Amino acid sequence: GVIRLARDRWYDVRAVVEWTSSDRKSAHVTAAFRALGDPKTQWVIDPGLNRIKVDFDHLPPGSWNGISVRLDRKGVIDDLQLQTAAKSAPFPGGAVVGGLDVAFAPLLDHVLLPRRTLDLGGLWDCVPESPEVTAPPPATAAWQPVLVPDQHAFPNGGAQRLWFRRIFEIPAQWAGARLDVCFERVTDTAEVYLNGRRMGGDGNGHFPFRVDVTEAIRFGGKNALLVAVSHPRKTEAKGNKPIGWPWFYPKYAGIPFPVHLETRSAIRITDVFVQPRLVPTSALETAITIRNDSAAEARVRVSGTAKDSFAHTMAETTVPAAGSVTVVLRDPWPNPVLWWPHRPHLYHLDCSLAIDGQTVDAYRQRFGFRQFRVVGKDLTLNGRRFTHRRNSILPYWQRNTDAFLREYYAKLRQQGFVGTRIHGGAFQRLCRVADEVGWLITPESAINEPRGHGVTDAFWAAGEDHLRSMVKLLRNHASVAYWSVSNEFGSNYMPTKHPDGPTVDAWLNRMGTMVEQLDPTRTVTFSGDLELGGRGKHGPAPNLSYHYAWQPFKLRNMVPTTSYWLDEGLVPWQGIVWDKKKALILSEDLHPPYAFKPPHGMTQWAGDAAYDPDDGYHRAWFDAIRMLSEGYYHAQVAGWN
Numbered sequence: 001g002v003i004r005l006a007r008d009r010w011y012d013v014r015a016v017v018e019w020t021s022s023d024r025k026s027a028h029v030t031a032a033f034r035a036l037g038d039p040k041t042q043w044v045i046d047p048g049l050n051r052i053k054v055d056f057d058h059l060p061p062g063s064w065n066g067i068s069v070r071l072d073r074k075g076v077i078d079d080l081q082l083q084t085a086a087k088s089a090p091f092p093g094g095a096v097v098g099g100l101d102v103a104f105a106p107l108l109d110h111v112l113l114p115r116r117t118l119d120l121g122g123l124w125d126c127v128p129e130s131p132e133v134t135a136p137p138p139a140t141a142a143w144q145p146v147l148v149p150d151q152h153a154f155p156n157g158g159a160q161r162l163w164f165r166r167i168f169e170i171p172a173q174w175a176g177a178r179l180d181v182c183f184e185r186v187t188d189t190a191e192v193y194l195n196g197r198r199m200g201g202d203g204n205g206h207f208p209f210r211v212d213v214t215e216a217i218r219f220g221g222k223n224a225l226l227v228a229v230s231h232p233r234k235t236e237a238k239g240n241k242p243i244g245w246p247w248f249y250p251k252y253a254g255i256p257f258p259v260h261l262e263t264r265s266a267i268r269i270t271d272v273f274v275q276p277r278l279v280p281t282s283a284l285e286t287a288i289t290i291r292n293d294s295a296a297e298a299r300v301r302v303s304g305t306a307k308d309s310f311a312h313t314m315a316e317t318t319v320p321a322a323g324s325v326t327v328v329l330r331d332p333w334p335n336p337v338l339w340w341p342h343r344p345h346l347y348h349l350d351c352s353l354a355i356d357g358q359t360v361d362a363y364r365q366r367f368g369f370r371q372f373r374v375v376g377k378d379l380t381l382n383g384r385r386f387t388h389r390r391n392s393i394l395p396y397w398q399r400n401t402d403a404f405l406r407e408y409y410a411k412l413r414q415q416g417f418v419g420t421r422i423h424g425g426a427f428q429r430l431c432r433v434a435d436e437v438g439w440l441i442t443p444e445s446a447i448n449e450p451r452g453h454g455v456t457d458a459f460w461a462a463g464e465d466h467l468r469s470m471v472k473l474l475r476n477h478a479s480v481a482y483w484s485v486s487n488e489f490g491s492n493y494m495p496t497k498h499p500d501g502p503t504v505d506a507w508l509n510r511m512g513t514m515v516e517q518l519d520p521t522r523t524v525t526f527s528g529d530l531e532l533g534g535r536g537k538h539g540p541a542p543n544l545s546y547h548y549a550w551q552p553f554k555l556r557n558m559v560p561t562t563s564y565w566l567d568e569g570l571v572p573w574q575g576i577v578w579d580k581k582k583a584l585i586l587s588e589d590l591h592p593p594y595a596f597k598p599p600h601g602m603t604q605w606a607g608d609a610a611y612d613p614d615d616g617y618h619r620a621w622f623d624a625i626r627m628l629s630e631g632y633y634h635a636q637v638a639g640w641n
Contacts, residue, residue, distance in 0.1 A: 104121070127163050160230060167225075168261075174263055181259065185256060207470065242445060245449055268353070273472075284369070286312060290326075307350075349365045367478060425446040484527045488527065546584070547588040589640060
């Protein structure tokens with residue numbers, strides 16, 4: 001077969017299935033790769049795909065018609081289907097042992113000694129839940145090989161929980177350290193077992209989590225990690241917690257992103273929040289949260305340095321036994337190199353804890369020195385007003401490679417965009433690339449569908465947990481300009497005069513206040529939900545958000561006649577006139593099906609040319625954007641999606 005690992009890199013793939021007459025219930029599969037187009041290139045056998053044992057005990061050879069496997073972790077290639085054949089081809093000779101450049105290695109930017117890590121990505125085992133499969137399944141269950149991370153298929157109408165297993169060894173010299181198993185994402189819920197003992201779990205479905213497995217680990221020996229993953233259908237996630245779009249969310253069912261082990265001390269850093277300040281003076285404030293899992297209080301010295309550029313004044317604090325404290329370090333930083341879209345300079349702050357002169361933990365946090373502020377109606381970066389011209393990236397973009405995202409951001413920049421809304425569920429890998437290329441991001445939560453009147457009472461606490469996790473995960477990213485708490489969730493998108501409207505808006509306002517408390521360096525918006533006062537009313541939200549406020553297919557919204565509707569005080573369908581006391585963000589706008597009703601809706605300014613599916617249609621779309629942009633820039637909107 002042939003696979004593509006990037007836009008310009010193709011590989012020839014050969015595979016051999018070894019099946020012996022003495023063992024008809026199992027086979028071994030080996031795969032080799034070679035760059036396409038160069039016959040002199042050596043074949044490479046990836047050790048993780050060498051002689052993979054496939055158990056056919058529950059799949060008789062007579063009914064077998066192929067094996068479907070994933071060959072890498074990029075998420076941009078198709079499955080390789082190994083079909084049966086009457087005549088076998090020889091296995092490529094002269095192969096060497098090696099590996100392909102795969103994506104989705106664990107994110108370990110924060111790791112400094114004395115912490116150590118072990119990547120658990122690669123070949124795992126998997127077995128579906130069934131009446132015959134106990135919890136947890138024994139070693140004799142019908143385990144089959146799968147790759148982790150990957151997108152894992154749950155059978156329709158079948159098992160709604162999959163068990164994953166990874167056998168690994170921990171070096172004996174790691175004894176004495178505490179050990180966490182760290183997941184970047186598991187969807188929908190996870191239960192974690194080690195060596196037959198349940199150690200914990202998580203049900204957020206979107207964000208990283210870690211489980212302490214110290215009490216069950218076998219240092220210097222083999223360990224069996226089991227993870228039970230339940231599908232959103234089994235957990236009835238829809239309406240009980242934020243999931244974004246119900247049809248997208250299950251695409252990530254399973255373990256779609258890396259898993260790793262990480263050692264730590266009983267006294268450790270659990271969170272770092274770096275807050276650059278330019279007003280009133282240039283300074284850096286860093287909040288460092290410290291956890292003490294030991295049985296005695298500890299006196300620790302806390303420090304933070306950015307190589308030769310900056311050093312916090314060291315502080316000392318006492319951390320109670322089985323407790324946590326947050327230490328805030330604040331020091332002036334004259335003349336830092338600022339982070340700008342055209343020059344995205346990044347620093348690394350190395351934070352450490354010491355007891356009696358001995359370092360017990362260290363943590364590295366990357367950040368950019370910049371400050372976003374809202375001044376009246378204006379959104380500013382480092383004191384300069386800007387318009388956040390952005391597009392939307394949907395959740396299924398999450399598994400694209402860094403190289404692809406760099407290329408995509410560059411193309412958007414050529415088209416005049418300066419940023420992106422991560423629409424329907426925020427994700428850190430997109431923000432990491434944005435930090436490095438100077439792309440301005442609006443992370444949006446998965447508080448989206450169903451609308452506010454269609455959720456259960458349990459949703460609100462789950463929503464707060466979801467937002468708390470999102471903000472803590474992403475607030476150190478230089479590229480994050482402001483937060484989107486929700487999308488079309490409040491009373492403006494509920495049935496007219498629905499009795500739950502005021503309650504839903506009040507909950508959203510409470511959530512927005514919580515986000516601002518977690519991150520006082522940025523503002524918040526509620527995409528499409530106006531000011532949380534309901535349709536036709538101003539409300540408590542700090543900014544105004546319209547969706548498709550001016551739709552040129554409507555006779556009263558004709559362009560260019562009404563292109564300056566914002567400055568002229570014309571009333572959009574939402575019933576609120578922007579009084580310029582707050583920033584205005586056009587959080588969604590001019591998507592043709594909603595704004596133009598093409599082709600007939602474009603005829604009032606494009607004439608019959610709107611019916612030309614090629615140049616005429618796109619010219620009409622372009623002309624509408626050009627005419628409305630004149631009015632929007634004149635009115636000085638803060639954001640336009």
